[in-house]
Amino acid sequence: MLGFFAAMIKYLVLVISVGFLFTSCKKDTILTDKNIQLEFSTDTVFFDTVFTTIGSITERVKIYNPYNQPVEIAQVWLKNGQASNFKLNVDGLQGKMVENVRIESNDSIFVFIEVTVDPNGGNSPLVIEDQLLININGSIQDVDLIAWGQDAYFWPSYAFRFPNDSVALRSDKPNVFYGYSLIDSNTTLVIPKGAAIHFHANSGLLVGHNASLKVRGSIDEPVVIQGDRLEDYFKETPGQWGQIVFTQTSVSNEIGNAIIKNGGIGLSVGYTLNPNVTDRPELRIWNTQILNMSFIGMIGIDAEIQAKNLVVSNCGDHALALVLGGQYNFKHCTFANYFNDNPRSKPILLLSNYSESSEGDLFKRDLDAYFGNSIIHGALDSELQREREKGARFDYLFEEVILKLDTENIDNVDHFIGILKNPALPLFQDPSKNDYELVSGSKAVNEGVLMGVPLDLLGMPRDGTPDLGAYELIP
Numbered sequence: 001m002l003g004f005f006a007a008m009i010k011y012l013v014l015v016i017s018v019g020f021l022f023t024s025c026k027k028d029t030i031l032t033d034k035n036i037q038l039e040f041s042t043d044t045v046f047f048d049t050v051f052t053t054i055g056s057i058t059e060r061v062k063i064y065n066p067y068n069q070p071v072e073i074a075q076v077w078l079k080n081g082q083a084s085n086f087k088l089n090v091d092g093l094q095g096k097m098v099e100n101v102r103i104e105s106n107d108s109i110f111v112f113i114e115v116t117v118d119p120n121g122g123n124s125p126l127v128i129e130d131q132l133l134i135n136i137n138g139s140i141q142d143v144d145l146i147a148w149g150q151d152a153y154f155w156p157s158y159a160f161r162f163p164n165d166s167v168a169l170r171s172d173k174p175n176v177f178y179g180y181s182l183i184d185s186n187t188t189l190v191i192p193k194g195a196a197i198h199f200h201a202n203s204g205l206l207v208g209h210n211a212s213l214k215v216r217g218s219i220d221e222p223v224v225i226q227g228d229r230l231e232d233y234f235k236e237t238p239g240q241w242g243q244i245v246f247t248q249t250s251v252s253n254e255i256g257n258a259i260i261k262n263g264g265i266g267l268s269v270g271y272t273l274n275p276n277v278t279d280r281p282e283l284r285i286w287n288t289q290i291l292n293m294s295f296i297g298m299i300g301i302d303a304e305i306q307a308k309n310l311v312v313s314n315c316g317d318h319a320l321a322l323v324l325g326g327q328y329n330f331k332h333c334t335f336a337n338y339f340n341d342n343p344r345s346k347p348i349l350l351l352s353n354y355s356e357s358s359e360g361d362l363f364k365r366d367l368d369a370y371f372g373n374s375i376i377h378g379a380l381d382s383e384l385q386r387e388r389e390k391g392a393r394f395d396y397l398f399e400e401v402i403l404k405l406d407t408e409n410i411d412n413v414d415h416f417i418g419i420l421k422n423p424a425l426p427l428f429q430d431p432s433k434n435d436y437e438l439v440s441g442s443k444a445v446n447e448g449v450l451m452g453v454p455l456d457l458l459g460m461p462r463d464g465t466p467d468l469g470a471y472e473l474i475p
Contacts, residue, residue, distance in 0.1 A: 031069040034137045038071070039064035046156065047115050047147035058114045061132065061143055065103040071136060073101040076111065079131040086130050086145055087114045115147040126150050126176050126228040127200050152176050162187045171195040176228055177203045180242065188212040194221035198228040199241030199263065207250040217257030219287065219459045225260045238316065239264055239294030246281040248272045248302070255285040266290040266312070270301030273324070273357050280304045280326065287457050291434050301355070302326045302365045307333055309457040309470045311436055314338060319348045324355040325365025325392060330374055332453045334469040337378035338431045348376055348383040353392045364392035373448035375402045375469040377427060382406040400448050402427070402468055420447060437471045444468035
């Protein structure tokens, strides 16, 4: 009898052992399901340390296997391959690509990522991007890699919040904006003379409720606002960044002695079609150039804008669009459009006292626009578009202005005084290079009247019969 029980015990031990072995083998089987998804400690790795001397920094990503079976990653690699500024160390294995990496069940591994940038390379991009790609059973997952490429101040979707006070950016190094930053309520952001402002792709600046932006450049040290690509190819390329938006309840905004170029919309003054919002954003702008915008140079949406010595040129759509009414005063301004990237169908200037929402609702506001001693000229047969709806005022006056028009009757003195229509060319030094200084013999010379703007965009004095536009021709 004892022998029987001993045999049974041996049999049970054998069965249990085989069961454990079977279970163990099952758990150790690599999971091959194509629908599995690994988990990551982050979806974006920012290398936010400024590179000053060595030019390198290391960050890490943790990759989790949330399953009860091990997995094997076929490849971990960099999208830009051997040309990437980044390097990998995947669970101890180094290279631009690492293969056959196993992660045990409910376990994780580290991927260490290093970036090396020449911090003194004047034409390297300010923002360097790549992707960490992971192939797991034929499914590709990714983690974005973003590194600051030069010694600069970086503002990744930052909110400037200094209630009832102002804060000034510094001008000793470039300022790089990644994403849209907000000037929050009751805060004034000051951009001092000589500051270099760079916006990454799809980035920009929002001026919020009761907030102000004051750009305080000088003639000798203008503020330059552009994209963050510094290579020669991008020096005059439109559409590299988003826009600067002055919300409807922003106040006392000022831009002086600035160059704003290569974005989508240079300045959007106003933004709402809400009939309950009747505030008008305020902007004074002088001695400023807005150049190479893929869409609109400046748009006013029921805004209040005063401009002197302003140049807006080479935009894919309108150079200047004044919609949904507003109050505008432009003196000694040059609006020119010879945009070459694609055929342009929209005229330089749009005046409208209404706007239509995406739902078809029509909003109307009073328009009062004045243009004096200015130039509106481009490649189209007519560079003026007017859109009027009854029920709101539609007042405008061009006084001593060069206008490019086709069959327009300019005898109505309520709208046109001293107009020079379709003058002989050339007017400017070199529009292809955004040089809108006047040439000798230009029809804009000595055609103006005194309007209280004694100096031109470059600080040169105007005489008793000033030239039209932003520049005075100095003999």
